[in-house]
Amino acid sequence: MYQFLKNLDRRWVFLLMGLAVAIPILTNLTFPEETSPMVKDIYQAIEDLPDGSRILMAYDYDPGSMGELQPMAKAFTRQCAEKNHKLYYMALWPLGEPMIDIAGARILMEEYPHYKYGEDYVNLGFKPGAEAVITVIVTDLPKLFITDQQGTSFNDIPMCRNIRNIQQMDLIVSISAGDPGTKQWVQYAGTPYDIPIVAGVTGVQATQLVAYIPDQLIGLLGAIKGAAEYEQILDDNFPHINDNPDAQEAKKRMGPQLVGHALMVALIILGNILYFVGRRRGEER
């Protein structure tokens, strides 16, 4: 048995992980979520803004991190739409632009039909240049974003006519999978110009950004767990969202996450048992 496990083909581990993820998805395994204080802070920051406030939605991620970030991007859009905030979407990642269509515009068109493009939300699209883009738009937004994603002139968009720069935004919602992302928004827009920021980031990034909380960053949603808690707080406060299966995506993904993590813990324990048995037998040092 020891020899079998010691020389275990890694394809068995792959198979186990495949099953650990697939079975909860197929059986729709879900668990209750408790909302943490940080998620409550983020929810409250959006809730405390007067109806119709201007919010910059920065979608700086790509399909690789969609699994973690898409549910929170959708949830941010939903909470903002519930408050009738004006939403200005943009991306610093080339592949972030379609994310705006999937996790922003489509939600508004299907679930909030009273939201009119150009009056209540606008997709400014992608601009190359990373932090250089931020440093320009904090003082002059139309200088870089001459048109929106559809090619409409910035000044022909009703909700953009009075916008000169992003200092006029009441909040920045940064959803980011790396650089450029939340870090750059904090360093080049939020901190120097005193614009409040909330963020949703991947698990890997979360630990690097906590240093900015609470002064430079109101709060951040970390990975799918943060998204699930945020979905829960929206469900609790907006019961009609509870009936929307698309608004429960993160909570559904917590099932596979639990079984996957449990398998990881089991594999680490098993690996260590083998290590100590091997050491006792003099096979390992």
Add this chain to the structure above:
Amino acid sequence: MKRTIPLLIAIVAGFVVILSTFVPYTESWGEKGMIWFDILAVGAFVLGGGNLLKLHLEKISGQRPGWMYSVIIILSFVITLVIGLLEVGVHPNPMYPEYAWAGNYLEEGAGFWWIYQYVIYPLTSTMFAMLAFYVASAAFRAFRAKNFEATLLLVTAFIVLLGRTYAGVWLSAWIPPTMVDICDFFNIATTVEDWRTLRIDRLTEWLALDGPTKGAGRAILIGIALGVVSVSLKILLGVDRSYLGQD
């Protein structure tokens, strides 16, 4: 001359951006510098594309190992470039119907949208999803409690792995909000008011998003910032010229 002019451009641009941060009168200079940067960033795409073609064409012509992959890269690059530049399948913007090129290149059904939806989207998602399998295999083979530091890392990993799921709540739900009665019974002095902070989910939050992570994160950030200042000064004063290359 080949090194002096780029050096001067870097020094002037750097000082202009620094000056524009501290002197309000020069704010617009910095803004202009940043716009130049954006224009140069677009130029870098062209350079990058040219470099990619050069490298892979050389590989194909020399029939070096893996040259077939280079063929795929060049084909993908050229097809995407042509479809994107010619805006294949894109309709003109209804607000400016007289301008054929004013449409949204990512509109549903357009060529670029197809590439995104049916090639980039599934490929990048698959690449990321495969991490779970490799991480599981690596954890099984390499995550060993060989010494104190490794054991500490292992225990932290257990807490975080369980705490980021409902397992953390479930496994430590037995911890009561207050243990004053129990502590009194065993005559143990306690200053902890809310023992729920010992629950795995709360511990995870403290470990990952507060406490040690926040402290270490701030120290690293300050260290990096000081390092950036020192390297930037060396570049601005022309002491460090390594970024200009060898010849």
